[in-house]
Amino acid sequence: MKGVVVGEEELQPVKQSFALVGRFLTEKNINFNAMKNVIASLWRPKEGMEVHELGDDRYPFVFFHVMDLQKVIDGSPWSFEQSPLIYHKLEDTEDARIVKLNKMEIWLQIHDLPKGFMSENILRSVGDFVGSFIKTDKAWLEGGWNSFVRIRVRLDIDKPLKRRMKIKREGGAWSWINFKYERLSTFCFVCGILGHSERECGVVYANPGKEIKKAYGTCLRAPGRNIKNMNVGARWL
Incomplete structure (x- = not known):
């Protein structure tokens, strides 16, 4: 069967550099009108x-200014009705219908890190152990009296959350460092994967009666204020 070959110079670039495409990590049906108003109220x-x-x-999600887009990316993770939004920033040549949606950015708190272990290279290694390291919260490092360090990581949502990690200096003894995730949505206390609770876990279903x-447990959630935003989002749409 014959087809048409189109040269790159003939293609018209699609301008979508201020756009995200996302899905919510849930099996529930999403009320579209409610969702867009709640999300707009948050953003x-x-x-x-x-x-x-x-x-x-x-x-x-299409924006009309790059700063609005970046504000959303920097403020993630976001959720609707306890279901996290998994998104991807679209480049001009990408098709929103087929790009992979399996990564989520989140702030990770590193607790019990031994003194002297706060170098950028060490924090990068920790971030890559948990997922993919993005950046360090420099202001948190400079505080001096903070009980933990914050780094930004990109998680693979198909893999279990990391709870802790062993670390040591050469010739020294092993220490455990512990992780807490900020604004962490629903995850399974059995398998540690985001998006479902133990009631829907495949491990539980495969072992009925056992x-x-x-x-895993709530200790992975970093404490924070529970702020309910009741504003209607129509003014930003």
């Missing part, structure tokens, strides 16, 4: 935004 883009339904539970050890 409050100064220059406005659009939200569309793409099918297959994918939603493009007592299943819960290796």
Whole structure:
């Protein structure tokens, strides 16, 4: 069967550099109108935004200024009805219908880090152990009296959360450092994977009637204020 070959010079670039495409990590049906109003209320883009339904539970979020887009990226993770938003920043040549949506950025707190272990290289290694290191919160390092260090990491949502890690200086003894995740949504206390609780866990279903050890718990959640935003998002749409 013959087809048409199109040269790169003939293609028209699609301008979507201020757009995200995302999906919510849930099996529940999403009320689109409620979702877009709640999300807009949280994000409050100064220059406005659009939200569309793409099918297959994918939603493009289109912004009209790069600073509004960056504010959303920097403030993630976001969720709707306890379901985390898994998103991808679209480049001009990418198709929103087929890009992979399996990564989530989050702030990680590193607790019990031994003194002298706060170099950028060590924190990068810790971040790459948990997921993919993005950056260090420099202001937190400079505080001096903080009980933990903050780094930004990118998680693979198909893999269990990391709870802790062993670390030592050459010739020294091993120490455990412990992790807490900021604004962490629903995750399974049995398998440690985001997006479901132990009631929907495949491990539990594969072992009916058996007592299943819960290796994870609420200790992975960093404490924070529970702020309920009741504003209607229409003014930013």
